[in-house]
Amino acid sequence: TYSQNDVFFIFGPGLLKVGENAFSLNRRLESVYLQRCTAISKGAFRGCNRLTKVLAEKCASLGEEAFMWCSLERLVANPIILARNTFLFCGLTKLKLNSVEKIDFRAFCKSKIRELEVENCCEIDENAFEGLFNVKIVCKAESVPQNCTRVKQIEDVEAQNREIEAAKKILE
Numbered sequence: 685t686y687s688q689n690d691v692f693f694i695f696g697p698g699l700l701k702v703g704e705n706a707f708s709l710n711r712r713l714e715s716v717y718l719q720r721c722t723a724i725s726k727g728a729f730r731g732c733n734r735l736t737k738v739l740a741e742k743c744a745s746l747g748e749e750a751f752m753w754c755s756l757e758r759l760v761a762n763p764i765i766l767a768r769n770t771f772l773f774c775g776l777t778k779l780k781l782n783s784v785e786k787i788d789f790r791a792f793c794k795s796k797i798r799e800l801e802v803e804n805c806c807e808i809d810e811n812a813f814e815g816l817f818n819v820k821i822v823c824k825a826e827s828v829p830q831n832c833t834r835v836k837q838i839e840d841v842e843a844q845n846r847e848i849e850a851a852k853k854i855l856e
Contacts, residue, residue: 696721702728704747710735718743724750724761736775744783746770766791766812787812792819799835808832 694707694716701723707713709731716729718740726747729735736757743761748768751759755775762783771792780801787808792800794815805823812829813819819832828834 694718701725704728705730707732716740723747726750727752729754751776769793771795771797790814792816 692712692714696718699718699721702721702725704725705727707729708727711733713732713735716738721740721743723745724743724747727749730749730752732754735754739760741760744764746763746767749772750770751774752769752772759779763781764783764785766784766787768788769790772794774795777796778799779797782803784802784805787805789809789811791812797819799820801822803822806825808825808828810829813831817831820835821828821832822836
């Protein structure tokens with residue numbers, strides 16, 4: 685018989701969505717490859733303490749608590765929003781997700797994240813990094829939480845051009 689704890693590796697070439705709590709508490713799962721997946725639901729990999737690698741390049745949605753209590757070392761995905769508690773107590777130390785536009789409340793709470801590159805991110809909740817100190821961030825956001833250090837602010841060229849055009853009209 686099949687037991688969820690017998691799954692070490694997921695290769696889902698046809699899988700479009702990982703359902704809510706689908707692999708929650710799987711203590712043996714180590715790697716996940718999802719070529720066509722566009723969504724990973726709430727708690728999908730919660731508590732998968734051996735999970736180190738998730739490759740889901742087309743994934744635009746990561747649900748709440750999706751990687752809570754995971755030992756992730758590498759994540760490839762393209763989410764727009766990092767939901768509440770997505771990486772709570774997660775092992776990731778470095779992450780590049782330039783598709784992200786918003787980071788919600790406690791998204792990285794008590795995780796091991798130290799460097800985050802989210803070049804298109806314009807909004808970061810003040811408590812997104814609760815329990816952490818000196819997280820280095822590359823982003824567009826006007827401000828970053830107090831426990832973070834902006835390494836580089838990405839300039840919004842379109843916004844700058846709109847401001848220049850507005851200033852020109854005022855001066856005419």
